Amino acid sequence: MSTLCAAAVVLALLPLGFILFYIVSRGISALNPAFFTKLPKPSGETGGGMANAIVGTLKLIGLASAASVPAGIGAGIYISEFPGSRTSTLVRFCADVLNGVPSIVVGIVAYGLVVLPMKRFSAIAGAVALAIMMVPIITRSTEELLRLVPVSLREGALALGASRARAVWSVVLPSALPGIITGVLIAVARIAGETAPLLFTSFNNQFWAPGLDQPTASLTVQIYNYAISPYDDWHRQAWAGALVLVAIVLAFSMLARVATRRLERMNVG
Amino acid sequence: MTPTELEAPGVTVREPEPRSEDAAVRMETRNLDFFYEHVQALHGVSLAIAENSVTALIGPSGCGKSTFLRCLNRMNDIIPGTRVVGDVLLDDIDIYKGDVDVVDLRRRVGMVFQKSNPFPKSIFENVAYGLKINRTVRRSQMAERVEKSLREAALWDEVKDRLDDPAMGLSGGQQQRLCIARALAIDPEVLLMDEPASALDPIATQKVEELIYHLKTSYTIVIVTHNMQQAARVSDRTAFFMMGRLVEYDRTDKMFTNPGEKITEDYITGRFG
Numbered sequence: 001m002s003t004l005c006a007a008a009v010v011l012a013l014l015p016l017g018f019i020l021f022y023i024v025s026r027g028i029s030a031l032n033p034a035f036f037t038k039l040p041k042p043s044g045e046t047g048g049g050m051a052n053a054i055v056g057t058l059k060l061i062g063l064a065s066a067a068s069v070p071a072g073i074g075a076g077i078y079i080s081e082f083p084g085s086r087t088s089t090l091v092r093f094c095a096d097v098l099n100g101v102p103s104i105v106v107g108i109v110a111y112g113l114v115v116l117p118m119k120r121f122s123a124i125a126g127a128v129a130l131a132i133m134m135v136p137i138i139t140r141s142t143e144e145l146l147r148l149v150p151v152s153l154r155e156g157a158l159a160l161g162a163s164r165a166r167a168v169w170s171v172v173l174p175s176a177l178p179g180i181i182t183g184v185l186i187a188v189a190r191i192a193g194e195t196a197p198l199l200f201t202s203f204n205n206q207f208w209a210p211g212l213d214q215p216t217a218s219l220t221v222q223i224y225n226y227a228i229s230p231y232d233d234w235h236r237q238a239w240a241g242a243l244v245l246v247a248i249v250l251a252f253s254m255l256a257r258v259a260t261r262r263l264e265r266m267n268v269g
Numbered sequence: 270m271t272p273t274e275l276e277a278p279g280v281t282v283r284e285p286e287p288r289s290e291d292a293a294v295r296m297e298t299r300n301l302d303f304f305y306e307h308v309q310a311l312h313g314v315s316l317a318i319a320e321n322s323v324t325a326l327i328g329p330s331g332c333g334k335s336t337f338l339r340c341l342n343r344m345n346d347i348i349p350g351t352r353v354v355g356d357v358l359l360d361d362i363d364i365y366k367g368d369v370d371v372v373d374l375r376r377r378v379g380m381v382f383q384k385s386n387p388f389p390k391s392i393f394e395n396v397a398y399g400l401k402i403n404r405t406v407r408r409s410q411m412a413e414r415v416e417k418s419l420r421e422a423a424l425w426d427e428v429k430d431r432l433d434d435p436a437m438g439l440s441g442g443q444q445q446r447l448c449i450a451r452a453l454a455i456d457p458e459v460l461l462m463d464e465p466a467s468a469l470d471p472i473a474t475q476k477v478e479e480l481i482y483h484l485k486t487s488y489t490i491v492i493v494t495h496n497m498q499q500a501a502r503v504s505d506r507t508a509f510f511m512m513g514r515l516v517e518y519d520r521t522d523k524m525f526t527n528p529g530e531k532i533t534e535d536y537i538t539g540r541f542g
Contacts, residue, residue, distance in 0.1 A: 084349075150386070152382055152384055152386035153386055153388060153389075154347075155344065155347070155382065155386070156382065156386040156387075156388065156448070156451075157388070157398070158344070158347060158375065159342065159344060159375055159379065159380040159382075159452070160375065160376075160379070160398060160399035160402065160451065160452070160455060161372045161373070161375045161376035161399060161402060161403055161455065162372075162398075162402050163372060166402055170398070170402070171388050171398075174388075174389060174390070175388075175389045265435075
């Protein structure tokens, strides 16, 4: 039995090890200061970097989070506060359905909602697509974590004369905060690697995008474009881009752990 | 024990008789019925709680004593499907009447729970919580009030050097006294305690009991307990509940030496329950 389990563990971890090894071994050679600071060179010229795509990805993540974190946490609070109501059953169901919508479909929706009326590809459109994907993840994780907060804490606050909203805001929510932050960062890690919803929303850009209403480069789309190109130098840069993307996602996961631990120390003493 | 036996002619529910030697009545219930959905948990409970004294509520599990306690600060309001019939008076004002502010009521009638429930905040923040939400105290006086409450709860000397440490790091007994300090900080008139020492070791229990004894000079205390000795030690009056009814209510010394009802004696002497 334990041998079987051990074999399963190895089998589960093998792809991760393989991916990491492959990406690092292929990507590290193209990583240099220019990769982080320079714009892409026109096809045929060697050199250049993905500075605009790195910044673009961070911009998209930031914008999408700014929109989805308040909405997701708010909806999560609503579901956990009014668990039996028809609205919260509906909201929970919608969140689950939304979670299952293919990302390319979300991209099409954002295209119709934002790109068509604005008549241009933009960072805003890309962020809307990503935010739509983040909201259900954050909503559900917030709800689960709020439900784990003992009733006694809420009663303690109410018994001191706190209103219901006050009790949630000042006691229940802070108690669940470490987990909620983890949920948010998991959502970020999940959407940071998305390509499909960006293809026809934020599109791509070989130059710096000065505003949020401009087509914006992202690591994922840039990797896609470079990987299907016929140039060796672009292939190498695509590998480097993949390495940076994995590093960004990993950094968010680690940040989640550190933040969680810090806050939990306050909670358990 | 079945309900019919309880309703037998021999067992009468006593109205608390006013006594000249007793202090003024602070809280009073009149014919209080309580329902969880369709289950009636309290049947016509009438009980007067004297000012600056300790009133103990005893009885077997599920007899309604905790439910009764939670009626006194409307804590049952947060459970959906509950219903109250009858009067609960605080200084002759019915706390279930429409114009009573629950927030204000709970400020006047504080509560300490069975399981200590400090907030995941610092020791200081825990005690200051009630003061902050009620905005009754200026920031400059906050530290003073926190110290006063911690002293009242006999916890100050143990925590004065680590007020900014997480409250969760305290021992079980200290956590419970912190919860008492937290309840005292907003200056309640009545303090409800739901088995406050049931999760504590004997030494911590003794500290909490001593504390209750000292607190009754300035607060009116109602305590639910499963521990007969504890009721005998800390309370002035004892109410015995059985299947949602108040069976007997009298001075504690009389209840424990010469109870009026056979069933009270059986319970107190440990023949059932």
